[in-house]
Amino acid sequence: MNKxxxxxxxxxxxxxxxxxxxxxxxxxxxxxxxxESDLVGFYKENLLDSALSESTIxxxxxxxxxxxxxxxxxxxxxxxxxxxxxxxxxxCPHRNMHVNYCLKVFNITAQEFFDNxxxxxxxxxxxVTNQQLKTWFKEFINIYRTTPKKNxxxxxxxxxxxxxxxxxxxxxxxxxxxxxxYDFANSIKIKETQTIxxxxxxTDLQELTTKILNNSNNLTSDILGAKRLKxxxxxxxxxxxxxxxxxxxxxxxxxxxxxxxxxxxVHGKGSKKRTVGLSHESVLFIQEYLKxxxxxxxxxxxxxxxxSKFERMKKNSxxxxxxxxxxxxxxNFSAHALRRTSASLRVVEGADTLxxxxxxxxxxxxxxxxxxxxxxxxxxxxxxxxxNPYSANQKLIDNK
Numbered sequence: 001m002n003k004x005x006x007x008x009x010x011x012x013x014x015x016x017x018x019x020x021x022x023x024x025x026x027x028x029x030x031x032x033x034x035x036e037s038d039l040v041g042f043y044k045e046n047l048l049d050s051a052l053s054e055s056t057i058x059x060x061x062x063x064x065x066x067x068x069x070x071x072x073x074x075x076x077x078x079x080x081x082x083x084x085x086x087x088x089x090x091x092c093p094h095r096n097m098h099v100n101y102c103l104k105v106f107n108i109t110a111q112e113f114f115d116n117x118x119x120x121x122x123x124x125x126x127x128v129t130n131q132q133l134k135t136w137f138k139e140f141i142n143i144y145r146t147t148p149k150k151n152x153x154x155x156x157x158x159x160x161x162x163x164x165x166x167x168x169x170x171x172x173x174x175x176x177x178x179x180x181x182y183d184f185a186n187s188i189k190i191k192e193t194q195t196i197x198x199x200x201x202x203t204d205l206q207e208l209t210t211k212i213l214n215n216s217n218n219l220t221s222d223i224l225g226a227k228r229l230k231x232x233x234x235x236x237x238x239x240x241x242x243x244x245x246x247x248x249x250x251x252x253x254x255x256x257x258x259x260x261x262x263x264x265x266v267h268g269k270g271s272k273k274r275t276v277g278l279s280h281e282s283v284l285f286i287q288e289y290l291k292x293x294x295x296x297x298x299x300x301x302x303x304x305x306x307x308s309k310f311e312r313m314k315k316n317s318x319x320x321x322x323x324x325x326x327x328x329x330x331x332n333f334s335a336h337a338l339r340r341t342s343a344s345l346r347v348v349e350g351a352d353t354l355x356x357x358x359x360x361x362x363x364x365x366x367x368x369x370x371x372x373x374x375x376x377x378x379x380x381x382x383x384x385x386x387x388n389p390y391s392a393n394q395k396l397i398d399n400k
Contacts, residue, residue, distance in 0.1 A: 004136070022080055025224035028090055033110050039068070063166040069095060070140050075128065081121045118177040126178055134184035137167065141188060167239050169275060199378075204331045209237070211329055219325050224292050225308065228324075231282075231289040232305060232318060234266060236335060239276045240342030240360050241266065243315040243335045251290070256283055256363035268361035340371075347375035 022076070025032050028282055048103060072095040080089045080098075087105045092098035102122065103113060118123050145160050164185065211218065212233050216226035245266050253265040262278035276285075286304070287360040293306065301311035318335055326333055343360055349357070356368035 021094070024093070024097060025100070026103070029106055030097070032100055033103055034096065034099050034113065036096055038110070038114075039099065048138050063163050064170065066144075067140060067167055067170060071125075071136070072098065074136055075124060079127050081124050118174075123178065126180060128185050130182050133182060134187045136183050137203075139188065140167075184314065198333060198374075199344040200331075200333050200337050204333070205330050205341060208234075208325075208329060208331050208333060212325070220321075224289075224296060227285070227289040227292045228305060229321060231285040232313075233338075234285050235278070235282050235339045237342055238279055238282050239264070240346075241276070241338040242268070242339065242361075243318055245361075246318065247313055247315055252300045252302065254285070254286060254304055260284075262286075266361070269363075272361065274358070274361055283375060343371040344375045344378070347372050348379070 024030075034037065061107075076098065077083075077089050077091045080091075081102065082089045082105050086107055090101060092101055094261055100106075102223075107119065108116075113122060141160060141163060148154050168185045171182050174180055175182055198298065201207075203265055210211065212230060216229050217223065220226045220229055232246065235241065245268060248267045249264065255263045255265075257263065260280050260283060263281040264276050264278060266274050266276055268274055289305075290299075297310055301310065301312065305313040307313045307317045322334055325331075339360070344357055345355065346359065353365055353368040353372055356362060356371055357365065360368070362368050
């Protein structure tokens with residue numbers, strides 16, 4: 001399934017989840033013409049731009065939906081654009097209901113709605129002052145800053161930064177389309193948390209790697225699954241590839257060199273391609289997996305990794321595989337933890353920020369620098385554990 005189809009499946013899922021109250025439509029004699037998937041708004045065209053990664057698209061949509069519904073609850077029914085017409089305000093519980101009611105009230109088609117969505121009376125955002133939006137924006141961010149997620153954990157500072165950035169994009173578009181000059185989203189300064197990036201601990205990594213290397217048959221249901229686990233795990237540990245990058249790999253992206261090392265052509269974020277180097281071990285595990293796979297099927301699938309149904313492996317398959325192993329071994333790790341660990345170990349081996357940017361596909365030098373600083377910080381902390389000020393002072397005395 002290509003990226004655009006996958007994204008649209010995610011969007012269309014909203015039609016079944018977010019707006020299922022058919023009783024409301026029937027009781028108010030409102031026809032449901034515009035679906036939730038249509039109300040992705042200005043993302044409808046822009047989010048399918050191939051320059052954006054799948055995760056970025058879904059992140060934009062997810063946050064936009066929350067912000068849009070938050071504004072609907074804040075502005076309705078006080079600023080309802082139905083007031084002043086011959087129709088009554090229904091105090092629509094959801095924005096999608098309100099939009100479809102507006103088609104009836106203003107006697108317009110869905111296309112006319114979208115053509116005029118940034119103009120009154122359809123659009124009411126210009127009725128809201130910049131100061132009011134600033135107050136609401138701070139309240140919106142504070143909700144997600146202080147409210148735990150469904151799993152009970154709190155959102156990280158960097159997640160909140162993503163929320164702020166996405167609303168800034170919304171603000172920029174509103175200014176462009178409505179001729180406004182909003183700056184409310186600039187009221188919260190963006191500062192990503194410069195925390196130490198924790199890799200998998202050396203002892204956990206050693207145990208994890210040893211178990212996967214020597215006992216992969218006991219961690220999976222069959223030989224093919226065991227070889228796939230080895231290939232994927234050691235590839236991700238050695239190269240730090242992102243989940244999506246692993247899933248997008250094709251067999252023709254894999255090249256074995258004369259010295260038995262290898263190279264992979266990777267499709268990174270923003271559809272940017274890069275080449276990563278493979279060790280002898282990574283090459284060997286991939287070859288063993290492909291050989292075993294060929295013994296099970298007439299292999300015409302171009303994907304480098306297939307799931308148990310012999311379809312292109314998806315992110316959830318790898319996530320699930322790692323979760324099962326994590327539980328069996330009682331070692332907490334994930335795909336992203338492998339990426340962090342790979343980058344940290346590269347720094348230990350002498351990699352600089354340019355190496356990290358080239359190998360791991362980071363555009364920002366600041367991101368690569370964080371890994372360098374974190375690795376150095378961890379190294380410094382470990383050295384400090386062995387620091388004895390008394391013996392150090394004694395050395396000074398002895399050297400006098």
